[in-house]
Amino acid sequence: MTQRTVVDRIDPIAEGVVSVVLRGTTGTAGTAGARLAPWEPGAHIDLTLPNWLTRQYSLCGDPADRESYRIAVRYDPLSRGGSEYVHRFLRQGRTVEVSLPRNHFPLQPAPEYLFLAGGIGITPLLPMLRAATAAGIPATLVYVGRSAATMPFLDELRTRYGDRVRVVAARRHGRPDLTALAAHAPGTLVYCCGPAPMVAAAEAVFPAERLRTERFQPVTRTFGPDTEFEAVCARSGRTVRVPAEESLLDALTHAGHPVPSGCREGVCGSCELTVLDGEPDHRDDIGAPTGRMYACVSRARSPRLVLDL
Structure with missing residues (x-):
């Protein structure tokens, strides 16, 4: 599920960094004021840019403000194009889609x-x-x-x-x-x-x-050799072969079961899938909850996985 927003403000706030305020829209282009999904400290959103790139940004505004989200973007000349687009081409008034907030970095109770x-x-x-x-x-x-x-x-x-x-x-x-x-x-x-x-x-x-x-980026780690496995899509009844040289995410997409994705590095969580049977080989940096996996990097330890797809 996505939310429609309009770029309300873009302000330089440090060398190479801009603040972007995204305001919820009512469905009419340029009309602001719709309530956005709630969030808690530590949450981030996927921002789908007009150049078709999707990038993840932490929310850094006030969770009590239900009409706008604030993010900050640092320009990285070595990036894959997201920060460059925001800094050079994104403009006030542009309509963009954002995901519902996700939080893999929640603030837990503590005395200090x-x-x-x-x-x-x-x-x-x-x-x-x-x-x-x-x-x-x-x-x-x-x-x-x-x-x-x-x-x-x-x-x-x-x-x-x-x-x-x-x-x-x-x-x-x-x-x-x-x-x-x-x-x-x-x-x-x-x-x-x-x-x-x-x-x-x-x-x-x-x-x-x-x-x-x-x-910001996954830890470099070494895993065993990639092997072929099957992904059974329980709801559609289809079985998808995942070759050793292809990710689960790409195999599902090529088979007509596209999965939302962002970082493709196992750090954002946008490609989370529910596993009904089988043993995933978790390779993410988030720490997948029991019964879940991230399709961009994780694979299977068992010959097949049954997915809620």
Whole structure:
């Protein structure tokens, strides 16, 4: 299911970063005001761009605002075209489709929080900090970037949260001492989102039971050789052969069972399928719930999988 939105505002908020506000429409092009699906801190949406690319962005506005979503997009010259389109071609007034919000990075109850943000990784943590402080729960944000000019939402954070926010401009101050932070926060629940080296550093010093992470890209891992298997589509009664050289996602699409997809890297969750029988070979970075799998990267350990399709 998708939602129709119109680009309400596009504003530069840091070097190479724009904020995009998407307002719900009533079904008449350009008419705003429709209520959008609710969401909670940590959620993201799939944005289908007019050039047919679909990309995932964390929601970084106010969950209480049911008429608009806010995302932030950093321009990446090495990207696959999504950020380039947003920065160079997306304009105010353009109608775009977005998915219902999904949340694989939810804010869990805790007596105290430490948020670690690296660059554009601030986006899912911004509403978390808002929610924690509104609930009166002690929370600290350590926000790391190359320089203050490259860090989105910096003025908003300083104005709203004051000394709860520690800004670390790495070119000037170096990297934060995560070991010292871990020593002074023994009972704190830690949320970290940022580049791979920052996430790896957090994983090295914080106990796994107290650390929640979200990555921009999947961790490089090694799996056994890909083998052929069958995917049985229970509702249609069709059986689809999945060759060793083809993903389950592509095999289903070629067989006439297209599955929504976004990242194709096992980090966004848009291609989630329900598994009725068989043993999936999970290769995602999200951690698929029991009875689910992500068709873009995961395969089968058993000779066949029965899917709710």
